[in-house]
Amino acid sequence: MIEEAVAAAFRDEWGQVVATLIRVTGDWDLAEECAQDAFATALERWPRDGIPDRPGAWLTTTARNRAIDRLRREAVGAAKLKEVAAMTYEPAPADDSGVPDDDAVPDDAVPDDRLRLMFTCCHPALSPEARVALTLRTLAGLSTAEIASAFLVSEQTMARRLGRAKQKIRNAAIPYRVPPAHLLPERTPAVLAVLYLLFNEGYSASAGADLVRRSLSAEAIRLARVLATLMPDEPEAFGLLALMLLHEARSDGRLTTSGELVPLEEQDRSRWDRVRIAEAEALLEAALRRQEPGPYQIQAAIAACHAVAEPAGDTDWAQIAGLYDQLYRIAPTPVVALNRAVAIGMAEGPEAGLLLVEDLAASGALADYHFLAATRADLLRRAGRHSEAVTAYREALAQAGTDGERSFLQRRIREISA
Amino acid sequence: MKYLLLICGDESAAVHASDGCEGWSEEMTSRGVVEGGAGLAPPSDATTVRVRDHQVLLTDGPFAETKEQVGGFCLIDCEDLDEAIEIASKHPATRYGTIEIRPLLAGPPPDLS
Numbered sequence: 001m002i003e004e005a006v007a008a009a010f011r012d013e014w015g016q017v018v019a020t021l022i023r024v025t026g027d028w029d030l031a032e033e034c035a036q037d038a039f040a041t042a043l044e045r046w047p048r049d050g051i052p053d054r055p056g057a058w059l060t061t062t063a064r065n066r067a068i069d070r071l072r073r074e075a076v077g078a079a080k081l082k083e084v085a086a087m088t089y090e091p092a093p094a095d096d097s098g099v100p101d102d103d104a105v106p107d108d109a110v111p112d113d114r115l116r117l118m119f120t121c122c123h124p125a126l127s128p129e130a131r132v133a134l135t136l137r138t139l140a141g142l143s144t145a146e147i148a149s150a151f152l153v154s155e156q157t158m159a160r161r162l163g164r165a166k167q168k169i170r171n172a173a174i175p176y177r178v179p180p181a182h183l184l185p186e187r188t189p190a191v192l193a194v195l196y197l198l199f200n201e202g203y204s205a206s207a208g209a210d211l212v213r214r215s216l217s218a219e220a221i222r223l224a225r226v227l228a229t230l231m232p233d234e235p236e237a238f239g240l241l242a243l244m245l246l247h248e249a250r251s252d253g254r255l256t257t258s259g260e261l262v263p264l265e266e267q268d269r270s271r272w273d274r275v276r277i278a279e280a281e282a283l284l285e286a287a288l289r290r291q292e293p294g295p296y297q298i299q300a301a302i303a304a305c306h307a308v309a310e311p312a313g314d315t316d317w318a319q320i321a322g323l324y325d326q327l328y329r330i331a332p333t334p335v336v337a338l339n340r341a342v343a344i345g346m347a348e349g350p351e352a353g354l355l356l357v358e359d360l361a362a363s364g365a366l367a368d369y370h371f372l373a374a375t376r377a378d379l380l381r382r383a384g385r386h387s388e389a390v391t392a393y394r395e396a397l398a399q400a401g402t403d404g405e406r407s408f409l410q411r412r413i414r415e416i417s418a
Numbered sequence: 419m420k421y422l423l424l425i426c427g428d429e430s431a432a433v434h435a436s437d438g439c440e441g442w443s444e445e446m447t448s449r450g451v452v453e454g455g456a457g458l459a460p461p462s463d464a465t466t467v468r469v470r471d472h473q474v475l476l477t478d479g480p481f482a483e484t485k486e487q488v489g490g491f492c493l494i495d496c497e498d499l500d501e502a503i504e505i506a507s508k509h510p511a512t513r514y515g516t517i518e519i520r521p522l523l524a525g526p527p528p529d530l531s
């Protein structure tokens with residue numbers, strides 16, 4: 001019971017406690033260590049003294065006191081000590097913990113420390129791997145060992161990666177702040193990209209994969225919720241959250257119990273999470289009303305078209321094809337082109353899709369991407385060109401990355417050959 | 419916070435050697451962020467020195483034969499990496515070459531007495 005409360009507080013408050021301590025002490029390692037101590041102290045004290053009314057404030061104060069002790073022992077300047085001692089807990093805006101917001105201070109004047117931390121972790125001067133690792137460590141509170149296991153590297157490698165990133169932040173003076181308005185358009189996509197990458201790492205892990213990896217999706221959704229709350233004027237943050245929720249809502253029907261991939265049209269749609277889908281639709285509608293479309297909102301809109309189609313035959317492929325047109329104009333990548341070809345193949349017939357896929361194959365842009373062969377195979381199968389389809393399925397099979405994908409492709413070959 | 423901007427380019431960048439900086443120097447000097455800098459003679463004029471076992475060893479040419487070579491440098495003093503990036507990205511050399519931003523090691527000020 002107490003352990004559950006501490007675990008819940010860890011999930012909800014870790015990022016805030018660390019973020020505030022970094023702002024005040026400027027020392028990332030000290031911040032993490034003191035936050036860790038505060039949670040350990042909670043495990044000791046809460047069973048005896050009861051759970052505090054405001055766990056976040058309690059944890060921040062405890063961590064701050066630890067930091068003061070440590071700094072005093074290391075005999076730092078009096079000015080720094082005073083600053084840390086004066087540090088107060090800033091409640092998250094609009095949380096549902098029953099803590100009233102401080103009405104005297106408008107939210108936008110006091111940016112949440114977690115937002116500072118997100119932008120700093122995702123600074124483009126850091127390598128993409130470092131951004132992801134730092135975000136998981138400092139904002140989500142995953143241990144170095146957990147992050148290492150999620151990314152299939154040794155704990156030592158991950159510790160070095162985190163250490164180097166923190167060292168660069170310090171030595172190169174990467175500012176700990178939310179970028180000024182004129183930099184937001186170029187900096188926000190990096191934050192969104194890190195969260196989406198985290199989500200996909202968890203999402204693409206097969207059912208048999210270890211739970212740490214699967215939990216990355218939940219962490220990504222949690223962080224995306226925080227980001228959307230902290231950036232209420234950024235429709236792409238809401239688009240990203242909606243997109244993640246829509247994927248997550250459909251994750252149950254996506255694999256068979258043995259881990260085989262189930263194509264969208266064959267999924268049991270009654271297993272989809274209607275509550276999440278409804279939440280995502282509401283978020284997306286609110287975002288789209290701002291008339292500032294971006295890649296995440298468009299992808300969410302596409303995912304929403306699938307989510308509301310029941311049965312699969314009701315899917316509005318013409319609308320999906322139109323959305324891919326729009327996405328391709330903003331993000332002209334070969335993968336988007338491939339998905340657009342699929343949608344056009346569904347809306348206008350497989351031969352129309354095949355024409356586009358052949359063009360794409362000829363360009364050589366997706367030579368190593370097994371979904372290219374799998375898509376071609378599927379369009380050929382739909383067009384009734386079975387022997388060509390089998391050849392293409394075999395090609396995809398040779399490139400497929402997971403067992404789930406391989407067994408799906410093998411099933412297709414058996415079906416057409418029968 | 420001090421940074422060294424290493425202005426790099428391949429051979430083709432040589433044609434820009436006497437382009438000037440299109441107002442960059444003027445802007446940055448008036449902002450008070452530039453502490454010094456210069457363009458460099460080509461790598462073919464470089465001499466590389468090593469001392470091994472008390473022997474001075476010289477090599478004709480730059481320390482590493484890479485496609486991109488340092489063609490100039492600039493020492494700046496500004497708020498943080500974001501400002502250093504902004505300063506570097508306004509330099510015309512970023513459009514044909516690259517600029518590497520290297521923070522200077524923090525240490526006590528040099529004793530010049």
